[in-house]
Amino acid sequence: MTDHRIAAPLLPGATIGMVGGGQLGRMFALEARRMGYRLIVLDPGTDTPAAQFCDHHIRAPFEDLNACLELARRSDVVTLEWENADVSTLRAMGEHVQIHPSPDVLEVAQHRVREKDAARRLGVLTAEYRAVRSKEELEAALAEIGAPAILKTARMGYDGKGQATIRDAAEAGAAWEELSREGDDFILEARVPFWMEVSVICARSASGQTACFPVSENEHRRGILHLTVAPARVPDEIAEEARRVATALAEGLGVVGLLAVEMFVDADGRILMNEIAPRPHNSGHHTWEACGVSQFEQQLRAVCGLPLGDPALLRPAAMVNLMGEDAGTGLGRAGVARALEIPGTALHLYGKHEARAGRKMGHLTVLADSADEAARRARRAWERIAAGG
Numbered sequence: 001m002t003d004h005r006i007a008a009p010l011l012p013g014a015t016i017g018m019v020g021g022g023q024l025g026r027m028f029a030l031e032a033r034r035m036g037y038r039l040i041v042l043d044p045g046t047d048t049p050a051a052q053f054c055d056h057h058i059r060a061p062f063e064d065l066n067a068c069l070e071l072a073r074r075s076d077v078v079t080l081e082w083e084n085a086d087v088s089t090l091r092a093m094g095e096h097v098q099i100h101p102s103p104d105v106l107e108v109a110q111h112r113v114r115e116k117d118a119a120r121r122l123g124v125l126t127a128e129y130r131a132v133r134s135k136e137e138l139e140a141a142l143a144e145i146g147a148p149a150i151l152k153t154a155r156m157g158y159d160g161k162g163q164a165t166i167r168d169a170a171e172a173g174a175a176w177e178e179l180s181r182e183g184d185d186f187i188l189e190a191r192v193p194f195w196m197e198v199s200v201i202c203a204r205s206a207s208g209q210t211a212c213f214p215v216s217e218n219e220h221r222r223g224i225l226h227l228t229v230a231p232a233r234v235p236d237e238i239a240e241e242a243r244r245v246a247t248a249l250a251e252g253l254g255v256v257g258l259l260a261v262e263m264f265v266d267a268d269g270r271i272l273m274n275e276i277a278p279r280p281h282n283s284g285h286h287t288w289e290a291c292g293v294s295q296f297e298q299q300l301r302a303v304c305g306l307p308l309g310d311p312a313l314l315r316p317a318a319m320v321n322l323m324g325e326d327a328g329t330g331l332g333r334a335g336v337a338r339a340l341e342i343p344g345t346a347l348h349l350y351g352k353h354e355a356r357a358g359r360k361m362g363h364l365t366v367l368a369d370s371a372d373e374a375a376r377r378a379r380r381a382w383e384r385i386a387a388g389g
């Protein structure tokens, strides 16, 4: 493969290519435009959240090799907000332009077994897991790991989709029935009785400089992130270990850009990696208001070879997702004005035209003097939008 290492930083005026045009790309686009960069987005949708703010939108499916090559040719660097593009297509694009993070990193991050194998190789703990490709392998894996366990599709899962919990051996058949329609490549994981879920977003530049955002504490509902609180309310040693794990993974995988690492803290205070995402992450949205640099600007700096920004938390913050089922995200925006009465509340809406249940429509970030107070206010603000008044 041709070596296109960036010797000098890509300065404002350069064109950044973005694979994916959702809300992560939108917030990246806002930062890129603010800093004077040009942005081309590849996404199959019309008027997508990111396309509303980019210079050019190549409207094509991610499987369209010619469209991907057009993005590569027209960009000075390519980055992504969606990590599931075909790796061989990405490698073909890599003949024309640097892609950050690299196709090698994406190949790992696209597959739950590979990412856990990589974690273990780097000395990072994970739940017990087995690769599963048939009902017989599922039964054998369950006998080894024990119940409760979670069967997940190895690829393409997000927001808890493509997962089935197996509470005891008798449920294995039903779980297989349900998920085997979605592919032939699975992972069975022991269900971790975690004390808390946390995440760390680590930025790494081509020169090897790394910078972690403070640890986020995450609460999920039905497999979807609901609330993030920063800083996570954990002892310092646990926060330190979470950041060490994220840095070890970013360095070990050779990430250039961002690596978001979701982790469980168990009852003994041990950190187990759950999954990685080589891009901005929902649990880092508060960085926009709360940190010295947002995760999106940090991604831009990392992929353009600029010095990384200061990820320090300037004020405790809480972020709550606004979903399609929350009344205020629909027509009329009921409850939005009342939510904004709560001091320190900022509103982000992603410009999605249709509010569907389970769809992320926007988020609120609330800053306060303590993490507890930020979390309380964020819940109150969310209740007003969810209830629509």
Ligand SMILES: Nc1ncnc2c1ncn2[C@@H]1O[C@H](COP(=O)(O)OP(=O)(O)O)[C@@H](O)[C@H]1O
Pocket (backbone or CB within 6 Å): 127, 150, 157, 158, 159, 160, 161, 189, 190, 191, 192, 193, 194, 197, 220, 223, 224, 262, 274, 275
């Ligand atoms: N092995 C596990 N043990 C306990 N809870 C889990 C496990 N795997 C997933 N979960 C729960 O489901 C959520 C979503 O699963 P995750 O593996 O992160 O997939 P997704 O790609 O959908 O985010 C996690 O944040 C966590 O709350």
Ligand SMILES: [Mg+2]
Pocket (backbone or CB within 6 Å): 159, 262, 275
């Ligand atoms: Mg997850």
